Amino acid sequence: xxFYEHTIIARQDVxxxxxxxxxxxxxxxIENNDGNLLKTEKWGLMNLSYLIKKNKKGNFIHFKIEGxxxxxxxxxxxxxxxxxxxxxxxxxxxxxxxxxxxxxKNNDDNKNKELxx
Amino acid sequence: MKNKxxxxxxxxxxxxxxxxxxxxxxxxxxxxxxxxxxxPKIDYKNIRLLRKYVSExxxxxxxxxxxxxxKKQRELSLSIKRARNLALI
Numbered sequence: 530x531x532f533y534e535h536t537i538i539a540r541q542d543v544x545x546x547x548x549x550x551x552x553x554x555x556x557x558x559i560e561n562n563d564g565n566l567l568k569t570e571k572w573g574l575m576n577l578s579y580l581i582k583k584n585k586k587g588n589f590i591h592f593k594i595e596g597x598x599x600x601x602x603x604x605x606x607x608x609x610x611x612x613x614x615x616x617x618x619x620x621x622x623x624x625x626x627x628x629x630x631x632x633x634k635n636n637d638d639n640k641n642k643e644l645x646x
Numbered sequence: 647m648k649n650k651x652x653x654x655x656x657x658x659x660x661x662x663x664x665x666x667x668x669x670x671x672x673x674x675x676x677x678x679x680x681x682x683x684x685x686p687k688i689d690y691k692n693i694r695l696l697r698k699y700v701s702e703x704x705x706x707x708x709x710x711x712x713x714x715x716x717k718k719q720r721e722l723s724l725s726i727k728r729a730r731n732l733a734l735i
Contacts, residue, residue, distance in 0.1 A: 536732060577733035578704075587733070592692075618732055620690075631691040 530565075532625040533594040533601060537608065538587040538615040541574065550589055551613055555604060562603045565595030567625065572632040581615045589632070593625055678715040680722070688721045690728035696735060700726060704735065 570587035574616050606616050709719040731734045
Protein backbone atom coordinates (compact mmCIF):
# COMPACT_ATOMS: atom_id res chain seq x y z
CA UNK A 530 0.00 0.00 0.00
CA UNK A 531 1.17 3.47 -0.84
CA PHE A 532 0.27 6.92 0.36
CA TYR A 533 -1.10 9.41 -2.10
CA GLU A 534 -2.02 13.07 -2.08
CA HIS A 535 -4.75 13.89 -4.51
CA THR A 536 -6.14 17.33 -5.35
CA ILE A 537 -9.12 18.24 -7.48
CA ILE A 538 -10.03 21.62 -8.93
CA ALA A 539 -13.77 21.97 -9.48
CA ARG A 540 -15.51 24.61 -11.51
CA GLN A 541 -16.23 28.00 -9.98
CA ASP A 542 -19.99 28.00 -10.66
CA VAL A 543 -20.63 24.66 -8.97
CA UNK A 544 -23.08 25.07 -6.08
CA UNK A 545 -22.04 23.94 -2.58
CA UNK A 546 -24.59 21.11 -2.65
CA UNK A 547 -23.12 19.83 -5.88
CA UNK A 548 -19.64 20.12 -4.45
CA UNK A 549 -20.60 17.78 -1.63
CA UNK A 550 -21.94 15.33 -4.16
CA UNK A 551 -18.64 15.46 -6.05
CA UNK A 552 -16.72 14.87 -2.85
CA UNK A 553 -18.84 11.89 -1.82
CA UNK A 554 -18.76 10.44 -5.30
CA UNK A 555 -14.98 10.14 -5.18
CA UNK A 556 -15.06 8.98 -1.59
CA UNK A 557 -17.12 5.99 -2.72
CA UNK A 558 -14.82 5.27 -5.64
CA ILE A 559 -11.81 5.23 -3.33
CA GLU A 560 -13.46 2.96 -0.79
CA ASN A 561 -14.86 0.57 -3.40
CA ASN A 562 -11.41 -0.01 -4.88
CA ASP A 563 -9.77 -1.14 -1.63
CA GLY A 564 -8.45 2.30 -0.76
CA ASN A 565 -8.58 4.09 2.54
CA LEU A 566 -9.44 7.77 2.82
CA LEU A 567 -7.36 9.29 5.62
CA LYS A 568 -8.26 12.96 5.38
CA THR A 569 -10.08 15.48 3.21
CA GLU A 570 -9.21 19.15 3.15
CA LYS A 571 -11.41 21.78 1.56
CA TRP A 572 -9.25 24.66 0.46
CA GLY A 573 -12.27 26.55 -0.83
CA LEU A 574 -12.58 29.00 -3.68
CA MET A 575 -9.19 30.31 -4.78
CA ASN A 576 -7.85 32.40 -7.62
CA LEU A 577 -6.06 30.48 -10.34
CA SER A 578 -2.81 32.01 -11.50
CA TYR A 579 -3.70 31.30 -15.12
CA LEU A 580 -6.88 30.49 -17.00
CA ILE A 581 -7.93 26.83 -17.09
CA LYS A 582 -10.71 26.14 -19.59
CA LYS A 583 -11.63 29.86 -19.44
CA ASN A 584 -12.07 29.85 -15.64
CA LYS A 585 -10.48 32.37 -13.32
CA LYS A 586 -11.32 30.68 -10.02
CA GLY A 587 -11.65 27.15 -8.80
CA ASN A 588 -12.83 25.09 -5.84
CA PHE A 589 -9.99 23.02 -4.43
CA ILE A 590 -10.48 19.70 -2.65
CA HIS A 591 -7.55 17.75 -1.28
CA PHE A 592 -7.60 14.02 -0.43
CA LYS A 593 -5.04 12.02 1.50
CA ILE A 594 -5.35 8.42 0.43
CA GLU A 595 -3.85 5.10 1.38
CA GLY A 596 -4.20 2.65 -1.48
CA UNK A 597 -2.60 0.96 -4.46
CA UNK A 598 -2.27 1.79 -8.14
CA UNK A 599 -5.66 0.38 -8.98
CA UNK A 600 -7.55 2.88 -6.79
CA UNK A 601 -5.74 5.79 -8.38
CA UNK A 602 -6.29 4.59 -11.92
CA UNK A 603 -10.02 4.15 -11.23
CA UNK A 604 -10.18 7.62 -9.68
CA UNK A 605 -8.49 9.29 -12.59
CA UNK A 606 -10.58 7.40 -15.12
CA UNK A 607 -13.79 8.90 -13.75
CA UNK A 608 -12.23 12.33 -13.21
CA UNK A 609 -11.23 12.62 -16.85
CA UNK A 610 -14.87 12.39 -17.90
CA UNK A 611 -16.29 14.61 -15.14
CA UNK A 612 -17.47 17.96 -16.48
CA UNK A 613 -17.46 19.67 -13.08
CA UNK A 614 -13.71 19.34 -12.73
CA UNK A 615 -10.97 21.40 -14.33
CA UNK A 616 -7.84 19.57 -13.26
CA UNK A 617 -6.47 16.95 -10.91
CA UNK A 618 -3.08 16.02 -9.53
CA UNK A 619 -1.91 12.89 -7.70
CA UNK A 620 1.40 12.63 -5.93
CA UNK A 621 2.86 9.60 -4.19
CA UNK A 622 4.52 10.42 -0.86
CA UNK A 623 6.58 8.25 1.41
CA UNK A 624 5.43 9.82 4.65
CA UNK A 625 2.03 11.39 4.90
CA UNK A 626 1.57 14.56 6.89
CA UNK A 627 -1.92 14.77 8.36
CA UNK A 628 -1.41 17.76 10.63
CA UNK A 629 -0.33 20.80 8.68
CA UNK A 630 -2.88 22.48 6.48
CA UNK A 631 -1.30 25.33 4.54
CA UNK A 632 -4.60 26.74 3.36
CA UNK A 633 -6.42 27.18 6.65
CA LYS A 634 -7.43 30.78 6.98
CA ASN A 635 -7.93 31.08 10.74
CA ASN A 636 -4.68 29.42 11.71
CA ASP A 637 -2.11 31.94 12.89
CA ASP A 638 0.59 29.44 13.80
CA ASN A 639 1.60 28.81 10.21
CA LYS A 640 1.91 32.52 9.54
CA ASN A 641 4.12 33.08 12.57
CA LYS A 642 6.37 30.19 11.66
CA GLU A 643 6.94 31.54 8.20
CA LEU A 644 7.57 35.06 9.40
CA UNK A 645 10.36 33.82 11.63
CA UNK A 646 12.04 32.11 8.74
CA MET B 647 55.60 62.52 -14.72
CA LYS B 648 56.70 60.27 -11.91
CA ASN B 649 54.37 61.97 -9.50
CA LYS B 650 51.46 61.49 -11.83
CA UNK B 651 52.17 57.80 -12.15
CA UNK B 652 52.33 57.40 -8.43
CA UNK B 653 49.07 59.23 -8.03
CA UNK B 654 47.40 56.95 -10.51
CA UNK B 655 48.70 53.88 -8.72
CA UNK B 656 47.48 55.23 -5.43
CA UNK B 657 44.05 55.93 -6.81
CA UNK B 658 43.84 52.41 -8.16
CA UNK B 659 44.89 50.98 -4.85
CA UNK B 660 42.32 53.02 -3.04
CA UNK B 661 39.68 51.84 -5.42
CA UNK B 662 40.56 48.21 -4.96
CA UNK B 663 40.53 48.63 -1.21
CA UNK B 664 37.15 50.24 -1.43
CA UNK B 665 35.78 47.31 -3.35
CA UNK B 666 37.16 44.85 -0.83
CA UNK B 667 35.56 46.84 1.94
CA UNK B 668 32.22 46.75 0.15
CA UNK B 669 32.46 43.03 -0.31
CA UNK B 670 32.92 42.57 3.39
CA UNK B 671 30.07 44.84 4.22
CA UNK B 672 27.59 43.14 1.89
CA UNK B 673 28.80 39.66 2.50
CA UNK B 674 26.86 36.99 0.65
CA UNK B 675 25.01 34.46 2.74
CA UNK B 676 26.86 31.18 2.42
CA UNK B 677 24.53 29.01 4.43
CA UNK B 678 21.64 27.30 2.77
CA UNK B 679 18.38 28.66 4.23
CA UNK B 680 16.48 25.41 3.67
CA UNK B 681 18.83 22.85 5.21
CA UNK B 682 19.83 22.45 8.83
CA UNK B 683 17.79 22.37 11.99
CA UNK B 684 14.50 24.19 12.10
CA UNK B 685 14.41 24.76 8.36
CA PRO B 686 10.98 24.88 6.72
CA LYS B 687 9.83 21.81 4.82
CA ILE B 688 9.66 22.17 1.07
CA ASP B 689 6.19 21.32 -0.12
CA TYR B 690 4.15 22.18 -3.19
CA LYS B 691 1.30 23.33 -0.93
CA ASN B 692 3.44 25.85 0.94
CA ILE B 693 3.03 28.68 -1.53
CA ARG B 694 4.44 31.41 0.68
CA LEU B 695 7.78 29.65 0.89
CA LEU B 696 7.88 28.90 -2.84
CA ARG B 697 7.09 32.52 -3.74
CA LYS B 698 10.45 33.56 -2.26
CA TYR B 699 12.31 31.41 -4.77
CA VAL B 700 10.41 32.51 -7.85
CA SER B 701 11.03 35.70 -9.84
CA GLU B 702 8.30 38.20 -10.64
CA UNK B 703 7.79 36.59 -14.03
CA UNK B 704 7.30 33.21 -12.42
CA UNK B 705 10.73 31.82 -13.23
CA UNK B 706 12.67 29.70 -10.77
CA UNK B 707 15.62 31.63 -9.29
CA UNK B 708 19.06 30.00 -9.69
CA UNK B 709 20.72 28.63 -6.58
CA UNK B 710 23.77 30.89 -7.01
CA UNK B 711 21.52 33.85 -6.19
CA UNK B 712 19.49 32.28 -3.40
CA UNK B 713 22.37 30.14 -2.02
CA UNK B 714 20.22 27.05 -1.70
CA UNK B 715 22.09 23.76 -1.61
CA UNK B 716 21.96 21.49 -4.69
CA LYS B 717 19.89 18.84 -3.01
CA LYS B 718 17.33 21.31 -1.78
CA GLN B 719 17.28 23.12 -5.12
CA ARG B 720 16.21 19.89 -6.81
CA GLU B 721 13.38 19.47 -4.31
CA LEU B 722 12.42 23.11 -4.73
CA SER B 723 12.22 22.99 -8.51
CA LEU B 724 10.08 19.83 -8.34
CA SER B 725 7.64 21.34 -5.87
CA ILE B 726 7.45 24.62 -7.80
CA LYS B 727 6.53 22.70 -10.94
CA ARG B 728 3.83 20.82 -9.04
CA ALA B 729 2.41 24.07 -7.73
CA ARG B 730 2.41 25.47 -11.26
CA ASN B 731 0.42 22.48 -12.44
CA LEU B 732 -2.28 23.27 -9.88
CA ALA B 733 -2.23 26.97 -10.86
CA LEU B 734 -1.16 27.99 -7.35
CA ILE B 735 1.86 30.02 -8.53
